[in-house]
Amino acid sequence: MQYLSARGHRVFAVGFAHMQGDNLMQAQIVGDAIAVIKARLGVGQVDLVGWSKGEISARAYVSSVKPSWGRAYAGDVRKLITLGGPNGGYDYPYAHGWAHDFSVWPECGGKVNAPSPHSHMTCYGLYTAHPEFSMTPSGGYDDYPGQRQMLARWDGVYGVDGAAQDWYTTYYGGQGLYTAGSGIQAAIDAGSLIKPLHNAGVPASVTTYLLAGGSPDVVGIFNENRGPSDGVVLIDSALDTTGIAKVGGTATVVGANHLELGWNTSVAAQVSAWLS
Known part of the structure; x- marks a missing residue:
């Protein structure tokens, strides 16, 4: 946030009540936040940057994957940038026995x-x-x-x-x-959203960018080691473009693990370039 703000971007953070919570509910929070930002700034569209699990709620909003009572996508997103997002899903908690x-x-x-x-x-x-x-x-x-x-x-x-x-x-x-x-x-x-998100698709009006980390060296956890990953999400999943109508670009930052995607300078520079 600080990196982008220092380069002239107007940056707003969206927080959720529970970091493990329902992504459909959190997608509605994303939509509500965008409505507030549009009203306060007098703009018609915003850019969304979703990191890890936050990417799922951001993508659910632009894809109108929602509860029956929920807000449908309002056509108010210009670009969607995903950082280590499990676009192709992940099986990390199940793939390593009782390690977690x-x-x-x-x-x-x-x-x-x-x-x-x-x-x-x-x-x-x-x-x-x-x-x-x-x-x-x-x-x-x-x-x-x-x-x-x-x-x-x-x-x-x-x-x-x-x-x-x-x-x-x-x-x-x-x-x-x-x-x-x-x-x-x-x-x-019992309720994965990966196939519903793929089937719903990200509309062509939203240019989507996908970034993956390439260092499986997150301290304190058992890192994903079955294939190239950022320690949690496989690179193949983070860069999976299934259902995305307009891909603006993809990138892998080899020196960043899953957590470092939030502050690594090379990641921030790539996000800034995509936003610009």
């Missing part, structure tokens, strides 16, 4: 507010149930719809991490040695 659960499951010392591919896990010999952590609705809980909405299978392209504990049952569902879950396909069937 330790940061979530409190009985294992986890504290991160994030979903799990599992509903049951053994921690220090104790088999515990936490259906509220599951990415698939389970036990009456559905706490992480925003992550489920970004899911798509990449096992046909990059396989699954066969070296990880409980890799097969994590991805395909069932009871593993230490964990149990319904698998990625059940989560996709």
